[in-house]
Amino acid sequence: MAAGLVISAPASGVGKTTLTLALARAWRNRGLRVQCFKSGPDYIDPAFHAAATGRASVNVDSWAMDRATIAHLVSRGADADIVLAEGSMGLFDGVAARGVCGTGATADIAEMLGWPVLLVIDPSGQAQTAAAIAAGLRDYRAGVRLAGVVLNRIASPRHEDLVRRALIDAGIAVFGALPRHAEISLPKRHLGLVQAEEQAEIGSLIDEAARFVSAHVDLDAVLRSAATWSPQPAANGLNVTPPGQRIALARDAAFSFVYPHMLEAWRAAGAEISSFSPLADEAPDTSANVCWLPGGYPELHAGKIAANTHFRSGLRAFAETRPVHGECGGYMALGTALTDADGIRHEMTGLLGLETSFAKRRMHLGYRLAELAAPMPGHQVGARLRGHEFHYSTILAQPDMTLAVVHDATGAVIAETGSRRGQATGTFFHLIAEDR
Known part of the structure; x- marks a missing residue:
């Protein structure tokens, strides 16, 4: 059976994609089979996921898709050792009106699949307040479970100590802390990241991210925090008609x-x-x-x-x-x-x-x-x-x-x-x- 984990954050631009790619490649380098998904309407990130794992990634979307469609798409992870669903925007960010089975929020997918959430927190410009934000996200919705936190863009050891102590006092596990590291930043343009196929160096970027994250994050603890998951058999629920033969x-x-x-x-x-x-x-x-x-x-x-x-x-x-x-x-x-x-x-x-x-x-x-x-x-x-x-x-x-x-x-x-x-x-x- 696979283990499932959702990677999310309080907001966009915090480092979800980089951490997802790094974890996926690090575990793949250990010989694990890794499957990724993208929550929400993002057509760029799945190509990065595929580059990191060697397996095709697809989108799951609670506003546009029904549960059968989502179950069918996620079932491709049945033969994986670890399945990672990368979120969009902040954990609870969606639209005001409910769609097919949710608002498009990452939290919908986490609750639907029963997978805990690994939060990426960027405490730049703050310290203990980061723990208050993480605790608020943990307690906001009863059906969404928090696995723990990875801190990103930590300024100094003292900064890390302040944030880490506050999180532990709040009962939130800290799996690691990443210092600022410009070399693993992914290039961006006006619609998001520059596409994976346009970056000849994408493989080396992901490898460097995996090395960096492996040195600062307890990968075994993160893996243990994932939920054991066995997908339910799902009929082909893909609500898509081809435009022609x-x-x-x-x-x-x-x-x-x-x-x-x-x-x-x-x-x-x-x-x-x-x-x-x-x-x-x-x-x-x-x-x-x-x-x-x-x-x-x-x-x-x-x-x-x-x-x-x-x-x-x-x-x-x-x-x-x-x-x-x-x-x-x-x-x-x-x-x-x-x-x-x-x-x-x-x-x-x-x-x-x-x-x-x-x-x-x-x-x-x-x-x-x-x-x-x-x-x-x-x-x-x-x-x-x-x-x-x-x-x-x-x-x-x-x-x-x-x-x-x-x-x-x-x-x-x-x-x-x-x-x-x-x-x-x-x-x-x-x-x-x-x-x-």
């Missing part, structure tokens, strides 16, 4: 934001996926019956996309007879033009009239529930789709027909409705699951 999938540094469970669900349903790279000026496979452009960073590569005439003409030819769908960055690439952060306007594929700009950035962030007003690949009119939107683009024009009525997590209607024109459709949200 043969899918041409854009896949490169500009188009890579696709949830791993989506691709797995497509393949499990019998779909075939052929990848192509717009940045390498490749066109979609002409034998495919649908083309899908995921999100990513088209704003960082807009000039190259605009210059790649084979990709643009090939995609336009494909769309004359078969459906093409874009999510977020892929949606922007289907539009008329994209203005980058320097104010330079780049012509896109022109399949839709959408025009976006990063010259004046505006954050769009949150869960989305869409009811389709028109069909899109894999889904008919009236289908209810759950997803998540996160981008910094400003919409300059969105002239095409509306694809969906889209609500945020509170039920409020939002302006980003998606678009449709001919065979082309696009949305700003990334699809997570169908609402059945």
Whole structure:
């Protein structure tokens, strides 16, 4: 049987991902089989998990997924020795209105699975107050159990002693304390970490993090704190319909934001996926019956996309007879033009009239529930789709027909409705699951 543990924190930016990767690699180096998951709608961290463990990681999300789906996804850890679920934001941070089986908070997953929480605490600028924060998190929700704490970015031995004593007095186990160590910081950009596949040195970074954490954290004590766990048999609860039988999938540094469970669900349903790279000026496979452009960073590569005439003409030819769908960055690439952060306007594929700009950035962030007003690949009119939107683009024009009525997590209607024109459709949200 596996042991399960949730890694969380009071807030974002405290060091959850680095600790997760370090623990995973350190235990893997000891010969243990390690499985990771990501709680919440993050399409970057699972690739880091896979780099650390050698096993594919997927997202679990209590707002968008039902319990059967979560159970099915988590069951892949049945043959592991230790299963780590990395949280998002702070432990109890979610949306105000409950979704399918929760608010999207990491605490939902911890309670649902019965796994204790390992807290990462950064006590920079404080000392004993860190214990009050940890105690508050421990006592906030009865169904969530705290395993203990790892301290991060400790300033000095005296600082560590003050914080450690306060935590022990509060009855909270301290598994270790990490001094500041800039060498294991992971590069970031405006949507989060720089993607794992873009970092040639990612393996050495994770190895260094594992060495560092092994020297300062009691790995055996952390392992003992995990809950013994045997997954219950779960039917295939993946609420995902593939967009077609043969899918041409854009896949490169500009188009890579696709949830791993989506691709797995497509393949499990019998779909075939052929990848192509717009940045390498490749066109979609002409034998495919649908083309899908995921999100990513088209704003960082807009000039190259605009210059790649084979990709643009090939995609336009494909769309004359078969459906093409874009999510977020892929949606922007289907539009008329994209203005980058320097104010330079780049012509896109022109399949839709959408025009976006990063010259004046505006954050769009949150869960989305869409009811389709028109069909899109894999889904008919009236289908209810759950997803998540996160981008910094400003919409300059969105002239095409509306694809969906889209609500945020509170039920409020939002302006980003998606678009449709001919065979082309696009949305700003990334699809997570169908609402059945």
